[in-house]
Amino acid sequence: MHRPENALLLKLRPAARQQLLDHCEPFELVLSAELSVRGKPLQHAHFPIEGFLSLVIDVDSHPPLEVGMVGGEAMLGAELILGLAATPWRALAQGAGSSWRIGAQQLRTQIDAIPELEALLQACLLTRLHQQTLAAACQRYHQIAPRLARWLLMMQDRSHSECFHVTQEFMALMLGVRRVGVTEAASHFQDSGLIVYHRGELTVLDRKALEAEACSCYVADKQIYQRLMKAKV
Template sequence: MHRPENKLLRQLPQAARQQLLGHCELCELSLSTELSVRGQPLRHAYFPTEGFLSLVIDVDSHPALEVGMLGAESMLGSELVLGLAATPWRALVQGAGAGWRIGTNDLRAQCDALPPLQKLLQACLLVRLHQQTLAAACQRYHLIAPRLARWLLMSQDRSRTESFHLTQEFMALMLGVRRVGVTEAASLFQDSGLISYHRGELTVLNRKALEAEACSCYAADKDIYQRLMHVGA
């Protein structure tokens, strides 16, 4: 039986990986749990093995907006490699799962002791910078339907399943648009046989067609990860 792994940890040399995991603990990632608070020091870094997180930012009285998503291909807390402990976003568990957790001081100590780990976190941080820059441009220039297709594909990639629970309110929140816009786009995809959606349960029926509807940022996002992390998709 395949055991879920974190893609970053898998890249470490075996001895370094075992040393790092000796300072980690397994933890459950429960839906809607807030793992980091904006402006407050991080207490732990997380390496998800299942499930995925949304990085959301709050601006004045506006609804929260997603500025990043990560799952088993990444980690929460790569900025610690720069000595930073506070972040400008909140990290919310969007898809329930599990992962490895390590205290921030322990992670810093392991980065000093394990050069491959420090290099990996630097690459991870660079990927996030590039992806968040791309996401900002995507929100400014691309229409709701292509953005929704991209977001659904990203969610499916990290959930590793065809079906997952999503409300239209949550989709609108993550895309930073009004609910009516998401409703229209989702209805279009459903009428075209790309997805089915009923009472918050969404199933991707035709992934290839959904990929054709997604904006170019979906492929660009994956390319950024592959180039900077030097791994396959």
């Protein structure tokens, strides 16, 4: 069985990739672990291999809201290229797995030593900016069911599995909506044979049908990634 890899690292020339990996260490992504804290210095960057991270933001006394998702297609910590000491969000492991981890200062040193790594991180950061802008508009204008379909597809893309553990409370929290809205949308998908959901265990049965239910932002998000990563790297 083919071992998953991080797509960003694969964009580096083999010699450059190995030079970077020589300064990385394998790291286990434990479900619900917090890898960065809002407003505090980022200690490490992560290149996920399996599993994925949610970027969540806390505003006043409101529940946390997901503003981004990072899996094997990207990395956590690209903003270190800007010299930033802190991030505006918290990064939580929402899918158990593994990553390559590198210290913040070590990454900055490697950026100076590997010119193509700088271009790669610039592209990654620009892609995230465009995707988060799209996500903000999606949250404002699209209905709950299409947004839920998009979110489930994004989870599946990064977990590489048809089955995952996720509660309705968590889905509502990540989408920033009331649980009743998620319950109605999930029930519709289940009644239509797209998913099966029981006590927090969700299985995607018909991915193509789920893609048809998702809002246009799902495809647009992928197009942003393909266009910007290809143009800049």
